[in-house]
Amino acid sequence: MHSDAAAVNFQLNSHLSTLANIHKIYHTLNKLNLTEDVGQDDHQTGSLRSCSSSDCFGKVMPPRKKRRPASGDDLSAKKSRHDSMYRKYDTTRIKTEEEAFSSKRCLEWFYEYAGTDDVVGPEGMEKFCEDIGVEPENVVMLVLAWKLDAQNMGYFTLQEWLKGMTSLQCDTTEKLRNTLDYLRSLLNDSTNFKLIYRYAFDFARQSKYKVINKDQWCNVLEFSRTINLDLSNYDEDGAWPVLLDEFVEWYKDKQMS
Structure with missing residues (x-):
C-alpha cells in the first residue's frame, strides 16, 4: 500500500514537472512571438491555461499576430503606391512645364x-x-x-x-x-x-507734332513735381524754360478773368 502511494506521488510529481516545463517553454516562445493563435479546437492548451495554480500557470493570452498580406496583395499594394506616386509626379511635371517660360x-x-x-x-x-x-x-x-x-x-x-x-x-x-x-x-x-x-x-x-524738345519735356516733369497746384511757389526768375513761363502767365491770366 505504501509502495502504491509512493508510485502515485512519483507519477504526479513527474506530470507536474512536465507541465511546468511545458508552461515555461510556452511562455518563452510567447515572448519571442513564435506561438501561433489558439483555435477553438485546441482543447489541450486550453485546459493548460485553465489550471488554477497561480504558481505554475498564467491566464495571459498570447498576442494575436498581425496578418501578413499574401504575396499577391503585397504586389498589388506596391503597384498601387507606385502608380499613385507616378501620377502625382507626372501631374507636377506637366504643371511645371506649363508654368515655366518657353x-x-x-x-x-x-x-x-x-x-x-x-x-x-x-x-x-x-x-x-x-x-x-x-x-x-x-x-x-x-x-x-x-x-x-x-x-x-x-x-x-x-x-x-x-x-x-x-x-x-x-x-x-x-x-x-x-x-x-x-x-x-x-x-x-x-x-x-x-x-x-x-x-x-x-x-x-x-x-509730326513736335511742339517741345527733350529738355522741355523733362522740365515739365520737374515742374509738375515741385510747383504747387496754385503756382504760388513758382519763381519767374528761376531756371525754367520760356515755355513754362508762358504757361504760368497764361494760367494766372485765366484765373483773374
Missing part, C-alpha cells in the same frame, strides 16, 4: 500677331491689345513698350519681343494679362516713372 512658345505667340513678318505692325498690335484686354492708348501699353525697349510707336520687332517678354517671363496671352497689374505698379515708383516719362518722349518722337 522661348519656343513665346516665338509662336509673336507670329500670331506678326504673321509672316518679323515685326508686329499696327494691325497685329490692334489684335494684340484686344486679346490682352487693354486699349492701345492705355498707359500700360507705354510701360510694356518701355519693358520691351521698343523703338517705334505701334511696332514690336522680333528681337524686342523676345528680349522683353523673356524679362517678364511671359510666353502666352494669359501670362501677360496676369502681369498687367505689375506693369501699372511700376508707375508708382518715382525712379521708374521718371525713366518711363523720358522714354515716352523718344518713343513718340516720330510724331
